[in-house]
Amino acid sequence: MNLPTEWAVQAQGLRCALGGRTVLEGLDLHIRAGQFVGVFGANGAGKTTLLRALLGLQPLESGRLRLLGQEGVSARARIGYVSQRDPVGADSFLRVRSFVATAWQGERWGLGLGGAQQCAQAVDAALKAMEMGSLAERGMDALSGGQRQRARIAQALVNPVRMLLLDEPLSNLDPQAQQRILQTARRLCTEQGMTVLMTAHDINPLLPHMDQVLYLAGGRGRLGTVDEVVNAPALSALYGLPMAVAREGGYLFIHPAGGFMPEEAAHCGHDHGHAGEGEGA
Numbered sequence: 001m002n003l004p005t006e007w008a009v010q011a012q013g014l015r016c017a018l019g020g021r022t023v024l025e026g027l028d029l030h031i032r033a034g035q036f037v038g039v040f041g042a043n044g045a046g047k048t049t050l051l052r053a054l055l056g057l058q059p060l061e062s063g064r065l066r067l068l069g070q071e072g073v074s075a076r077a078r079i080g081y082v083s084q085r086d087p088v089g090a091d092s093f094l095r096v097r098s099f100v101a102t103a104w105q106g107e108r109w110g111l112g113l114g115g116a117q118q119c120a121q122a123v124d125a126a127l128k129a130m131e132m133g134s135l136a137e138r139g140m141d142a143l144s145g146g147q148r149q150r151a152r153i154a155q156a157l158v159n160p161v162r163m164l165l166l167d168e169p170l171s172n173l174d175p176q177a178q179q180r181i182l183q184t185a186r187r188l189c190t191e192q193g194m195t196v197l198m199t200a201h202d203i204n205p206l207l208p209h210m211d212q213v214l215y216l217a218g219g220r221g222r223l224g225t226v227d228e229v230v231n232a233p234a235l236s237a238l239y240g241l242p243m244a245v246a247r248e249g250g251y252l253f254i255h256p257a258g259g260f261m262p263e264e265a266a267h268c269g270h271d272h273g274h275a276g277e278g279e280g281a
């Protein structure tokens with residue numbers, strides 16, 4: 001197998017603050033194109049903030065960022081995003097095909113208004129990639145939760161993107177629906193060289209599919225293979241307290257060695273607003 005040599009993400013010293021609190025503090029990240037990366041961390045650790053920072057939706061306080069070998073907006077046009085919050089209802093009157101087409105940006109690719117045919121082809125290709133072809137004419141309000149997530153990812157794929165940022169696409173899905181999305185993400189990476197960053201809370205469903213994990217805690221991150229990162233010494237160093245990792249029946253269980261995790265270990269403690277502001281994560 002040929003390993004891709006180009007970088008999808010080159011981030012140095014990323015620092016982000018929200019509501020006066022530092023969420024990411026000097027995060028360094030180098031991810032090669034074609035990698036499937038699972039992004040983990042406690043509630044409020046900064047997973048969504050990181051994805052939004054990569055998209056340019058969350059301003060950086062400092063740091064350098066190159067995406068897909070470029071800086072700025074031109075790279076971001078080649079990134080597809082599926083947000084954690086799903087505005088259910090706004091699209092209920094649309095058929096799946098039309099829902100996917102609403103994200104088409106033909107004019108951006110120089111196709112202008114005459115790009116109707118290209119749009120239809122792009123929609124078909126995106127639906128096919130997500131195994132949604134047979135549901136193209138169905139109403140968005142008549143989809144299951146898993147089908148709806150696949151339609152949302154198809155929408156993110158309708159433009160010629162090279163990287164997909166998926167924020168908790170597996171939440172509330174049964175194991176079969178989760179695996180279907182994971183298998184598709186894996187295939188996109190392997191067959192098309194897509195880079196996928198997927199946030200999740202349970203590492204186990206992702207284990208057979210992802211290349212690397214990124215753990216976020218205390219504003220910092222640790223990226224590597226599961227074996228490199230998901231072990232007691234590495235996670236203890238990241239969280240700043242003794243962590244335990246148990247393996248049983250092919251499943252990983254990660255927990256603080258002493259019981260509950262203090263909030264300050266999971267989140268970045270720095271408050272650079274006024275004293276008393278903010279309520280933690």
Ligand SMILES: Nc1ncnc2c1ncn2[C@@H]1O[C@H](COP(=O)(O)OP(=O)(O)OP(=O)(O)O)[C@@H](O)[C@H]1O
Pocket residue numbers: 018019020023041042043044045046047048049050084267280281
């Ligand atoms: N608009 C906002 N204003 C102020 N603080 C915010 C805002 N959005 C998020 N935060 C805070 O930023 C921190 C990081 O939030 P973020 O959503 O990135 O975490 P997360 O790891 O994605 O969490 P979760 O697993 O719950 O989705 C949290 O402490 C959160 O309370």
